[in-house]
Amino acid sequence: MKAYVAVDIGASSGRLMLGAIVDGQLKLTEVHRFKNGFKNEDGHDRWQIDHIIDEIFIGLEKVKKMGYTSVDLGIDTWAVDYVLVGDDGKKMHDPVSYRDARTNHAITQLTTDLPKAYIYEKTGIQFQNFNTLYQLYTEERDDLAKADKILMIPDYIGYVLTGNAVTEVTNASTTQMLNLRQGLFDKDLLKEVNVAQDQFPELVESGTSLGKVSHKWHVTYDIPETDVITVATHDTASAVVGTPGFGNHWAFLSSGTWSLLGTELNTPENGRDAFKENYTNEWGAYGTYRFLKNIMGLWIVQCIKRELNDQYSFKELAEMADKVAPFRVFIDINDKRFENPQNMIAELQRYVDETGQAKLETPGELTRAVYENLALYYANEIQKLSTIIANPIDTLNIVGGGSNVALMNQLTADLANVQVVAGPSEATAIGNLLVQMITTGAVKDVVAGRKLIKASFDLKTYTPDATAYPDVFTKYQTFMKTVDIDKAEKSKEAV
Numbered sequence: 001m002k003a004y005v006a007v008d009i010g011a012s013s014g015r016l017m018l019g020a021i022v023d024g025q026l027k028l029t030e031v032h033r034f035k036n037g038f039k040n041e042d043g044h045d046r047w048q049i050d051h052i053i054d055e056i057f058i059g060l061e062k063v064k065k066m067g068y069t070s071v072d073l074g075i076d077t078w079a080v081d082y083v084l085v086g087d088d089g090k091k092m093h094d095p096v097s098y099r100d101a102r103t104n105h106a107i108t109q110l111t112t113d114l115p116k117a118y119i120y121e122k123t124g125i126q127f128q129n130f131n132t133l134y135q136l137y138t139e140e141r142d143d144l145a146k147a148d149k150i151l152m153i154p155d156y157i158g159y160v161l162t163g164n165a166v167t168e169v170t171n172a173s174t175t176q177m178l179n180l181r182q183g184l185f186d187k188d189l190l191k192e193v194n195v196a197q198d199q200f201p202e203l204v205e206s207g208t209s210l211g212k213v214s215h216k217w218h219v220t221y222d223i224p225e226t227d228v229i230t231v232a233t234h235d236t237a238s239a240v241v242g243t244p245g246f247g248n249h250w251a252f253l254s255s256g257t258w259s260l261l262g263t264e265l266n267t268p269e270n271g272r273d274a275f276k277e278n279y280t281n282e283w284g285a286y287g288t289y290r291f292l293k294n295i296m297g298l299w300i301v302q303c304i305k306r307e308l309n310d311q312y313s314f315k316e317l318a319e320m321a322d323k324v325a326p327f328r329v330f331i332d333i334n335d336k337r338f339e340n341p342q343n344m345i346a347e348l349q350r351y352v353d354e355t356g357q358a359k360l361e362t363p364g365e366l367t368r369a370v371y372e373n374l375a376l377y378y379a380n381e382i383q384k385l386s387t388i389i390a391n392p393i394d395t396l397n398i399v400g401g402g403s404n405v406a407l408m409n410q411l412t413a414d415l416a417n418v419q420v421v422a423g424p425s426e427a428t429a430i431g432n433l434l435v436q437m438i439t440t441g442a443v444k445d446v447v448a449g450r451k452l453i454k455a456s457f458d459l460k461t462y463t464p465d466a467t468a469y470p471d472v473f474t475k476y477q478t479f480m481k482t483v484d485i486d487k488a489e490k491s492k493e494a495v
Contacts, residue, residue, distance in 0.1 A: 255402025
């Protein structure tokens, strides 16, 4: 039986998932899970990349102990962050996290010379202060000059494993430096951040064979013979491959630390409306585009849980939230103040105090406020998405950890008035595995892969009740317009 290993690493944890097709169904086994996170070093929040790589080998040792002597392996991680590699082939520093404060004002500074509309017309990528473009803009110039290679996180891991360096397109597109028309890194943007084209290794598509794990690692670890396949290395790109969407009127919501809401297109959409609403055209697997909006996600609930000393599970927090009266407060959940505050609970409490709303005190009140306002934001964006692409959305496929949050899923169905199909929660690992299987011929194509997903996993459907919360969505939209006006006035005052 052919075995495939998905290395799926997120901002808070990583795992190795074993996949195989058994009796016409895709079977998953979690082999190894480990914690991930950043530490403050030299004044910056940095990922412990050596720890991640060591944990991958520990997981592969477990795979061999299960009796597998030969496997294929794919790697997906979060986007935008990178590793600088010197002439000696080694990392110069641990990579800085996208949550680091160094880019807080970079968009304003860089777009003084290059207008936003100009950058968007070139790249079709939404403006976020942590995009690689702005990270490189704030990078130490001496370090950039000394760097032989700039590798995105999953490409760096693949490089360490095999000795071969590539730049996979789904993750590269999140840099906001790929030119939509040329299919290459844009020379004008590279010049703006003092980076040379040849510092990025060759661009490759998802499904490219990278090579075998180097012999030196077999000396240190007792691991199987491993062929590495460069899958859709951006975790959202893998999640979309692993989303069982069918027809022409579905959207996806990859719900985890972040919420990525959008649809799959065959051609990019970077017109005026898309620019105005800050939608992005990230490259997907097999010539597609992930036309989506990056929205705050379960990061806020993760912070609440941690700040409550982990005395409650996510399930217990959701149960407490279910007992709280609905829609006590409105929150602009995508406000930058919630990206990485010193204390998330205190930040939420300050927000409702500043806006003159009900207090948030109990764990249930805090959690419900987050789930409700995520659902409201999703509903608002589904409306915008349908308008921009001139195509009504009738089904939202929610995958990732958020697919298990029944309260949020039902709220989203009711407020957006769309059918919600929840699952699979492991869509990212599944998409990673499917690209490997397509590359090796075990699965014909993405359509066949999505049919395999539908046949293999229990998916839960939430039917909308448009009468459940009358007038709430309209009141929320009014609140958000007021918030936008306040932000605009503060911006003028700052200028």
